[in-house]
Amino acid sequence: MTGAGRRRLGAPWRRRRPLRTRLALAATAAVALVAVGVCAAAFLVVRGALYRQLDLTLTQSARLAAQRNPGAGPGVLAGECRFLAAPACAEVVSADPAQDPRPPGQLPVDPAAREVAAGERAPYYTNITLAGHPARMLTTDYAKGRALQVALRADTVEDGIEEAAWWLLLTAAAGVLLAAVLGSWVSRTGLAPVTRLTATAERIAATRDPRHRIELPSRGPSGREDEITRLAGSFNTMLGELEQSVTAQRRLVADASHELRTPLTALRTNAELLARGERLTAEQRERASLALGRQLREVTGLVNDLIELARDEEPQPLVERVRLAPLVEHCVSAARSHWPGVAFSVRVAEAVAEAEVAGVPARLSRLVSNLLDNAAKFSGGGLPVEVALASPAGADGGPELTVRDHGPGISAEDLPYVFDRFYRAGTARALPGSGLGLAMARQIALAHGAELVAEPGPGGGALFRLTFGPDG
Template identity: 70%
Template sequence: MNTRRRPRPRPKPRPRRTGGRRHARWLRRRPLRTRLTLAASLAVAAVAVGLCAGSFLVIRHQLLDQLDLHLTQSARLATQQSRHEPPGVLQGECRYLAAPACAQTVPARPADDPAKPYLLPVTATTRDVAAGDHGPYYSELQLAGHRSRMLTTPLGEDRALQVAVRADTVDRGVRQAAVLLGGLGAAGVALAGILGAWVSRTGLAPVSRLTATAERIATTRDARHRIELPPERAGRDDEITRLAASFNTMLDALEKSVTAQRRLVADASHELRTPLTALRTNAELLSRASRLTDAQRERAATALGRQMREVTLLVNDLIELARDEEPDPLIEDVRLADIVAHTVDAARGHWPDVPLVLSVDPGARTAGVLGVPARLSRLLSSLLDNAAKFSPPGRPVEVTLVSGAAELELTVRDHGPGISDEDLPYVFDRFYRARAARALPGSGLGLAMARQIARAHDADLTAGHAPGPGAVFRLRIPSRTTPS
């Protein structure tokens, strides 16, 4: 039996990270202010160094041009003075910085050279210039241990003229320019760092305030904090300021939402306290049913059932108010006239003493709307319950549905006491109950829920005074194509 173990596969070597990747990873870990400072500093430093380097090259080129111009002028003067002189050294004192340019004439044939040696080097190219086979040219050489520059140019009669001058002044000027521009470049780099830090601090100041405000809200959970915006900013907002203003707008909405949520919880707790207390009282009373008479037990059981229904209705209304907009799959294209007819028939069974009169315009019978049928029916039933609750026995509640150019208008009108001017702005607030309605059953959530459902369907629900006694509620909802 072979018991040899299979060799384990060697792990693949990990790719080594290059210096560029390490630097990029290090840079990504730095704060935004540090990265912005580095970017601004490098940009300004690159411009400063580039300007200094360009200035150095321009100065060096100009100094060399001046030296070449000096050689050309010296050659022209030597040509005028030595046209009939024999070959040889004309001026040989250029080893001194203040001396004029040294010059010599060279024949085209070595046989015509003078006995005295030349001061400047003579090459085959020099002979070609003398013979007319090569043009004038500049060259570099060393004279008495100093760098010099020489011009070789034709003189005529098979001769060439060589003129040289020391380049110490040019070298000294180039070194001085390099030192000066190097200092300016270093100062520019330092100034770039200072400006980069200032730019990053100034540019990111609104972001810092935004971050501090967000952290303060996250720590204290208090949405009342705001980001301080610059004064007189109309028409001159930058992107950061607009971001801060948008963040303040979002905080306003968040504060309103939190305030509304707290108010809803407080109001719901207040509204639930009374029925829950009554439920507990009746439940404790029924727990001692052996001590009660049959009439007392019947009355307690009836009260307990009625209070259970009220609590159930209140909890359902609270759940409806806490719901967000319906998801898209639940939205349908439906006939609003059919929903209105069905809801009115259901309301007649709940309010047998109140006549409900329905009138539907012929154009509205086939008009469709986009919505959730169950929620639209809940909206209509809230309006009908509110109208029937305030209508005197025998007085009708008029329900009218008419079609317009691009919308349907539903009107619910009662003949009750109506809505007072002081209560009209608050009829759709949660748990708000007018002074005249506090003795009637209800929790004050029906109209608030109706307004919420209307807004979820892009509809407009308003309340007003009816002609004569009574109140009128109008629902305007966009109409759609006729459903098949």
């Protein structure tokens, strides 16, 4: 089998552990390392303290032996080190091995002891074994050419060190076990919001319903939130935006299907009439043909409006600096040709005669044209439409365009829904249009960083106010 095949077969065994397991292991390892480190440090401290106490006793015993036996020759001075309760045993070691006594003493003599006797090395402590028992020995200077060796049984010290080692080992094991429990608890508690977030995401993926939310803990007295809680809050906010988007999409589809049903039915009826043209008179065929063309234009306009509404933002490569005054005058000129029975008046303030904004010229023209068409639609009977381009009074913002008609105006009940797609007030349902013009105007305004609002005009009629940002 090739190496790639072995890697594919072994891949399931090398999958990464879940985040909760990894966090628990990390917390356990951290606490266990601290517990083991503390126990190891405590063992070294206890061991060092016991040996320091024994070394202090050996130093005092060596001083007493030297005081009691000044100038003694090589050989045993005192003591019997084979017994636990016996006092310290002492022997004198010569720098010259030829001067060693016969028989030799109980304490071992190594070359280092000869160096201390010769004055070539400092005193030192060492662990030895006497008659099968542990002992501690001090080798120090005694007289010229001689050194003094003092030893004590170290059974109690070794037993204390062993007992301390066992207790500290049990403490470390308990610490590791406690670390495992705490690590599991920390991972389960710390990742609880993440677990809820994952469960919510999986539930949304399974049900395709964005109405689900993550349960957030209540804020404390200080109102502070940790990173996980903020993440869950951001996820809930994203779900809210997604729910609004899905709801708007469903409403758009439902409204579009409702609006398209009538013209499509009329198209089918007229098409069927024209298919039986031999049964119709010339006048009837011409009437059906004209109606079919008009309905095709309505459906085409409606579909084009829907396509433009489906676009969320303007294409950046097409954005340029646009002078508003010429654009508004051009749109008004086009509106006069479309609505010959409506009087349009334009007023441009000198302060904004050269004002420019960043945008797509074709889209801005569509925005202004939609406002003008809406105003002309309600200005029947020769009522004028007033268009003004000026700077907001007492404000530092950009230019402001107002379009006012003198028609029936907008009722308080209809005002919140003026810019909704396919919304048509009761007084406008008999007029031509699909109810998408103002919705499209609002979307184009938002894409250009402008604000479009509707309000009742002073003295009657409706007033639409388009305000651009200060940076254009």
